[in-house]
Amino acid sequence: MRTTITLNDKIFKALRIRAAESGETVSAVVESAIKEQILEDLNDLQTVKERENEPAIDFKTFVKELKADGLL
Numbered sequence: 001m002r003t004t005i006t007l008n009d010k011i012f013k014a015l016r017i018r019a020a021e022s023g024e025t026v027s028a029v030v031e032s033a034i035k036e037q038i039l040e041d042l043n044d045l046q047t048v049k050e051r052e053n054e055p056a057i058d059f060k061t062f063v064k065e066l067k068a069d070g071l072l
Helices: 009-022 026-050 059-068
Strands: none
Touching: 009 026
16 A cells, blocks of 8 residues: 655654665565554553552652652
8 A cells, every 4th residue: 555644854754774784675674663663552451451460559659669669
């Protein structure tokens, strides 16, 4: 499938350099990056699902615990 995206000039230059250095096409580098991001998102969603029943703790309480444990 063909599509059009708009990129910052410097980002596109970095993308072209990355593609040239790796011997891949710009399209292949973009597709690979998108696949990696999707897999990372899926992993994050799985982790959230696994932890959904954990008790919540507010930041101030957590910082107090870290201080009490000598970690801060």
